[in-house]
Amino acid sequence: MALHQLGMVERMAGEFNDSLYYFNEEEKIWKHYFPEFYLGFSANSYEKGYIAIKQGQYDEARAFFQDSLAFAESANSSVAEGCAYRGMGELEMAKLSFDKAKIHFQQATAAFKEAGDSMAIKEIQDFLVQCQQLHSTNKGAIENGNKENPKR
Template sequence: MGRADSIDSKLEFAFKLFESKRLSKAEEIYHECLSSLEESSNNYKVALHWLGYVKSELKKYDEARSIYIKLREIAKFSSDLQDELIAIHQLGMVERMARNYEEAIKLFDVELNLLKNSYPDFYVGFAANYYEQGYILLKKGSLIEAEKLMNQSLQYSKQSNDPIALGCSLRGLGEIFNAKGEIERAKGYFEESIFTFKESDDIVAVEEVKSILDKI
């Protein structure tokens, strides 16, 4: 097995660990991969990106933030606007998870403007952006505005034909209607979300939504 094959296998294994919530082990392997990769390689960016996810899930927000700032700088240096958009979105996600909502909103505004100006047909990008903005408003208790933005996310998700994006938008609407006390509508969206995640074989997402449903 060559070195590249070995790294690819390690990255695949780390991702499986991440999916199964074995976060500390995934973190360890991503660090191992990074230590043996050139910063200019695509696998370096892949490992760094997913390490940022792991750090976020471990609530190591400062470390996750630093990772996505670095990825944004790498993208800027190579004039890769698409990679920069991803890094900005991930930075916003980190700030949202850390409950730095105002900073998150600023980042998602930057992302949205770039999408409108440079990628008006990147529907899955718009879906993810409006999902995050709607979710922040849900967390802040602004349920009417949250519903509007999550519905925008839903419309873009449908245009994108991406079942994971669609499942997320439906789950988001379920959470909003649950918070509004409209339980039957919430259940309907959660059930649609489960069906959609099953279509994409996202078993982790299916179980997460089932867990929410069980508590209603």
């Protein structure tokens, strides 16, 4: 638990290598002492996926989020499933794949509704608005002949 918190603090500070160190150490503990702690593995994979997005490693991020979702399903945790889908949505937003992002955000919303997590649902609604705004901005740039992605 402490390693996870340290990893999150380092991630939020933009210290991704330090963050990954803590998450990798956490994963070693789960594997050795708690191999069936699926919720812990789900959260760990989610964090690694989020870092991979920030580092522009999209294929790696996708794999981590898929692992996170599989562990969440094994843990029977709607909240963890929602987080994994939210991560997948954020990944697709980073890739400017807005239609795919919307699908994942809708899946996240369904999972968070099942869990009764109204705060997470509001966060997803904000992502959907942001996704629509970015989609419109990028669509307009392409229609106006600017083949480069506009800055966000």
